[in-house]
Amino acid sequence: MSIQSHITTVHSETEKVSWFVLRQQSRFRTVWNLMMTGLLLITAIWVPFMIAFLDDNLGIFVDILNYLIDFCFAADIVITFL
Secondary structure, three states, X not given: OOHHHHHHHHHHHHHXXXXXXXXXXXXXHHHHHHHHHHHHHHHHHHHHHHHHHOOOOOOHHHHHHHHHHHHHHXXXXXXXXX
């Protein structure tokens, strides 16, 4: 088997993926990974600051924001291992 035929075979096999598989080089995957990196950085800075310096009762907006970030992390687990 020549290299060219092997590349063609591998390329044609990668074309036949299910609709729910996210390719590593897709735009959605890149944007999603950048968003998760940003949320991780925000969480890494915000949570220690909140624990050390702020009250427990910060308001409904902060609670909703924390739940939204938690939901994004849960969705990331599903998307990553899908």
